[in-house]
Structures are given as structure tokens and as C-alpha cells.
Amino acid sequence: MSLYNHAALVGRLPGKVSDRAAASDLLKRFDPERDSYLVWRLGVEFGYQFVDAAIQAEEQLRVIAHVVTEELAQLHTLRDSLGWEGPISDPTEILGTLLEEARSMDYGGIDKAHRILLSMTSMAITSDDHSLRAATQQVEAVADLISDMRTDTAKPPSSVARAVYRYLTPELGDFERRRWQAIVDVDDLLAGKFSALTSLHDHLGPPQTTFRFLDRQILPPGTQSEARPALQPITNYRSSPTVFDEERLRILDRITERYPRLRDVLEPRFCLISPSSRVRERLSVGDALANYHVLEIEVGPKIFAVAASPMTGQDAIYIVRSDVSSAPWQEVLTQTKQRARDLGAKTVRVTGDSGVRYSQAADRVIAYLTCPAHSFRSSTPVFYEGRWSVGEYW
Structure with missing residues (x-):
């Protein structure tokens, strides 16, 4: 049973958070029942569930705020530095640039490659109908590169790459609903509607736990x-x-x-x-x-x-x-x-x-x-x- 508890999260909001009603509404988007882009994004980095009783609501808030802040910074970089036009646009030219950047990396750059892969995923899943297929293939090419990165002794599997494959595969789940929810989440992030949670990140600081949250x-x-x-x-x-x-x-x-x-x-x-x-x-x-x-x-x-x-x-x-x-x-x-x-x-x-x-x-x-x-x-x-x-x- 999931220990996601919206009331508990709201109850642990710091007193410095001025717009508690907005923060409360935004926290609902992280209910795993929604299966939204932000829930998926949290899952890639921290796992899908809050189930360990030792993980307090305040720590859950840190995790959520961290994901929102990281994702928002990533989206702003794509828009302001690389010229991405946002959801329902053709991102294939920018994706091609990022693909070439990823191809130039060795294993020492795998963390940066993961960040590139996640930023490409947000553009691909929200792209317009005409470019969706080509955009998805470009993202999968980077996921393949990460999966093939080697150390001197072993080939490390990549949970991030696997999560991206599944997320972008039309045959898995209700893809069109998943895509529409991603468009809504990304559009709201870029529109500044998540400011209540980014300020929460400033009040609480970065996540303290290194554990992933699993549903068992x-x-x-x-x-x-x-x-x-x-x-x-x-x-x-x-x-x-x-x-x-x-x-x-x-x-x-x-x-x-x-x-x-x-x-x-x-x-x-x-x-x-x-x-x-x-x-x-x-x-x-x-x-x-x-x-x-x-x-x-x-x-x-x-x-x-x-x-x-x-x-x-x-x-x-x-x-x-x-x-x-x-x-x-x-x-x-x-x-x-x-x-x-x-x-x-x-x-x-x-x-x-x-x-x-x-x-x-x-x-x-x-x-x-x-x-x-x-x-x-x-x-x-x-x-x-x-x-x-x-x-x-x-």
C-alpha cells in the first residue's frame, strides 16, 4: 500500500510557504494514481513510491521539490539556451544537436548523458504529431548509447535508459493519455505555475535520503x-x-x-x-x-x-x-x-x-x-x- 498521503504532505509544509493552497494543489500531481509526467520523472530519480515508514513527509516534500526544481531548470535551458519552442512543436533539430553531444561522451560522462536523455525525453513526449516518431527515435538512440557505455571491466546497465524506453513506447499503457499529461505538466512548469514548490525547495533544502522508494x-x-x-x-x-x-x-x-x-x-x-x-x-x-x-x-x-x-x-x-x-x-x-x-x-x-x-x-x-x-x-x-x-x- 502506498504511503503517499496528501494531507500529511500539506501538514508538513513550512510556515514560510506563503501560498499554501497553491502548494497543496500542486502536491496532488504527485499522487502515484495519476501516473503523470511528473510522477514518472520522480520515479526515474527516486523510485515510484513512498512506502518506507522511516521516510517522513518532510523528506517526501524535499524529494518532490527537488524534482520540480531540477526539471524546471532543465526546461528553461532547453527553451532559453537551445531555442526550444515548448510543447506541441518540432524539436528534432535540437534533439539532433543533443544526440551528437551524447555521442561524443565516454563512460566518464554518463551522468551528463543521463541529464541529456531526460531533457530529450521531455521534448519528445510533448512534440507535435508530425515530429513525434522522429523525436522518439532520436531519444532512443541516446538511450542505446548509454546502455552501451562501458567501464574497463563491465557493461553497466542503465535504469534511466530502460525507464525512457518504456515511457516512450506507444504499445505500453495508454500512450496518448500519458503524452497529454506530459504536455500539461511541462506547459504548466514553463508558465511558472509551480513556483510554490520551487520556493519549497529553497526552504527545505535538497533531499537527505539516498534510498529509492519501492512498493513492496x-x-x-x-x-x-x-x-x-x-x-x-x-x-x-x-x-x-x-x-x-x-x-x-x-x-x-x-x-x-x-x-x-x-x-x-x-x-x-x-x-x-x-x-x-x-x-x-x-x-x-x-x-x-x-x-x-x-x-x-x-x-x-x-x-x-x-x-x-x-x-x-x-x-x-x-x-x-x-x-x-x-x-x-x-x-x-x-x-x-x-x-x-x-x-x-x-x-x-x-x-x-x-x-x-x-x-x-x-x-x-x-x-x-x-x-x-x-x-x-x-x-x-x-x-x-x-x-x-x-x-x-x-
């Missing part, structure tokens, strides 16, 4: 999430399509069935944590289906977590162990994927022949869960003598 619901062990039947593959104009695959979620069930009982001394406790059903009703199809499901495993003093997504073509399985990562899994798995790996998470890809890929993925995950901590840090699963192992077993 704890379910009994083995509970299966509701799945949408007969979904068509979702393509993002890339070489690898993104497809909904319910079998990927059943890998978590396979793990609970196969996880070894250690000499009947330590009986593992399983807890499945899945997205709230409200997420599927509120967000676009792409965002809803991409939410990770987490299997928490408690074995004695150790707590492990396995996160699986039903989206093939873009999401790996993530494994976190409390004896390896200094941070709890809730913190590790609510960072970006690159940051999760930096904090000690390991990944398993669901690949191979269709008949065995899910079984093998489950076995590779179990190998990660049951190997010594030092092997988890330094080794990868190897198939040897009829089983998958990482280092040597306990």
Missing part, C-alpha cells in the same frame, strides 16, 4: 504473483527484445524446493516479497512487469536475498548475502544495478536452451548461496561433475 508487499512463502496472460513481446527498437516471461519468477520456487537442508541442523526460512498488485494497476505495463520479486532466505544468522524479474532481455537475477555485503539486502537492491554490484551483489543470467534454462539458473543461484563467502566474492558458477558450484561447497 510481503506475501507467504511460495505465493505466485498475478501475471497478465498472452502478452505480446515488447520491442524497444533494439537488437534484443524485452519479453514478459512468467517462468523466470518460478525460478524462485525452484530455489525453495532445491535449497539444501544442512544436515537437518539449520532449517532455512523462506519469505517471498513481491510488488503490490496496485503497481500493476497504476503504472504502465512495462514498468509493472519489470518490478523485481525478492526471495529472502534466512539460514541461522545469515540472511540471503534473490531478486528475479519476469522481463527477459533486460534483467538478470541478483543475489545478495549478509556475510558478504556490509549493507542489508534492502539497501543493496534499492540502488542502481551497478551500485548493487559494487555493494557485493552477484548476477545470474537466464540463458541457454529453453528446456533447461530455468533449472540451470536456479542451480547457479543455489551455488552462489551455498558457497563460502570468499568464493562468492571471487568466483563464478562452474558446471563440474554433474552440478553447478562456486568454489567448494560447505
Whole structure:
């Protein structure tokens, strides 16, 4: 259940805010039920939900005010410095300039590339009918560039790029409604109608939390999430399509069935944590289906977590162990994927022949869960003598 509470937000408005009625009306635009451009924009940077009871209303106000201030500054730059004419115009020439700028960047400029991508998204989603298709393709070209940016050792996935693909894909959700809401939000921002929230940013300061806000619901062990039947593959104009695959979620069930009982001394406790059903009703199809499901495993003093997504073509399985990562899994798995790996998470890809890929993925995950901590840090699963192992077993 979402902890978005409009009354609580209004109640925490600083006394220095002179136009409280205007601020109250503007805060309604951040109700996740609206699925508006500003809700999406907040979601890209901070996640879609306010659900952690430790996150007070004042901190939620900081996040909202921060997003409004950043977005408004970005829009003013596009209009005043680059000559963008605003919503319902042809932005393709400016988008082309930004595309070339992004092409000149290496991995060291990925943060700036993300900002370029977001600014291009606001122009593309609000462009006129004639230029919409071309504008969308230019934005996707930058998203592809970001997805392909590499460090010396790894290719970091980009949650921002994926969010943009989904947002601009006409087949996901009610695209025309999404587009119209973006036009209204962007037009109101440029018209100065959000001044009550930009002043709020000055009073409260920048956000204090570094956590992303996720919508979670704890379910009994083995509970299966509701799945949408007969979904068509979702393509993002890339070489690898993104497809909904319910079998990927059943890998978590396979793990609970196969996880070894250690000499009947330590009986593992399983807890499945899945997205709230409200997420599927509120967000676009792409965002809803991409939410990770987490299997928490408690074995004695150790707590492990396995996160699986039903989206093939873009999401790996993530494994976190409390004896390896200094941070709890809730913190590790609510960072970006690159940051999760930096904090000690390991990944398993669901690949191979269709008949065995899910079984093998489950076995590779179990190998990660049951190997010594030092092997988890330094080794990868190897198939040897009829089983998958990482280092040597306990």
C-alpha cells in the first residue's frame, strides 16, 4: 500500500510557504494514481513510491521539490539556451544537436548523458504529431548509447535508459493519455505555475535520503504473483527484445524446493516479497512487469536475498548475502544495478536452451548461496561433475 498521503504532505509544509493552497494543489500531481509526467520523472530519480515508514513527509516534500526544481531548470535551458519552442512543436533539430553531444561522451560522462536523455525525453513526449516518431527515435538512440557505455571491466546497465524506453513506447499503457499529461505538466512548469514548490525547495533544502522508494508487499512463502496472460513481446527498437516471461519468477520456487537442508541442523526460512498488485494497476505495463520479486532466505544468522524479474532481455537475477555485503539486502537492491554490484551483489543470467534454462539458473543461484563467502566474492558458477558450484561447497 502506498504511503503517499496528501494531507500529511500539506501538514508538513513550512510556515514560510506563503501560498499554501497553491502548494497543496500542486502536491496532488504527485499522487502515484495519476501516473503523470511528473510522477514518472520522480520515479526515474527516486523510485515510484513512498512506502518506507522511516521516510517522513518532510523528506517526501524535499524529494518532490527537488524534482520540480531540477526539471524546471532543465526546461528553461532547453527553451532559453537551445531555442526550444515548448510543447506541441518540432524539436528534432535540437534533439539532433543533443544526440551528437551524447555521442561524443565516454563512460566518464554518463551522468551528463543521463541529464541529456531526460531533457530529450521531455521534448519528445510533448512534440507535435508530425515530429513525434522522429523525436522518439532520436531519444532512443541516446538511450542505446548509454546502455552501451562501458567501464574497463563491465557493461553497466542503465535504469534511466530502460525507464525512457518504456515511457516512450506507444504499445505500453495508454500512450496518448500519458503524452497529454506530459504536455500539461511541462506547459504548466514553463508558465511558472509551480513556483510554490520551487520556493519549497529553497526552504527545505535538497533531499537527505539516498534510498529509492519501492512498493513492496510481503506475501507467504511460495505465493505466485498475478501475471497478465498472452502478452505480446515488447520491442524497444533494439537488437534484443524485452519479453514478459512468467517462468523466470518460478525460478524462485525452484530455489525453495532445491535449497539444501544442512544436515537437518539449520532449517532455512523462506519469505517471498513481491510488488503490490496496485503497481500493476497504476503504472504502465512495462514498468509493472519489470518490478523485481525478492526471495529472502534466512539460514541461522545469515540472511540471503534473490531478486528475479519476469522481463527477459533486460534483467538478470541478483543475489545478495549478509556475510558478504556490509549493507542489508534492502539497501543493496534499492540502488542502481551497478551500485548493487559494487555493494557485493552477484548476477545470474537466464540463458541457454529453453528446456533447461530455468533449472540451470536456479542451480547457479543455489551455488552462489551455498558457497563460502570468499568464493562468492571471487568466483563464478562452474558446471563440474554433474552440478553447478562456486568454489567448494560447505
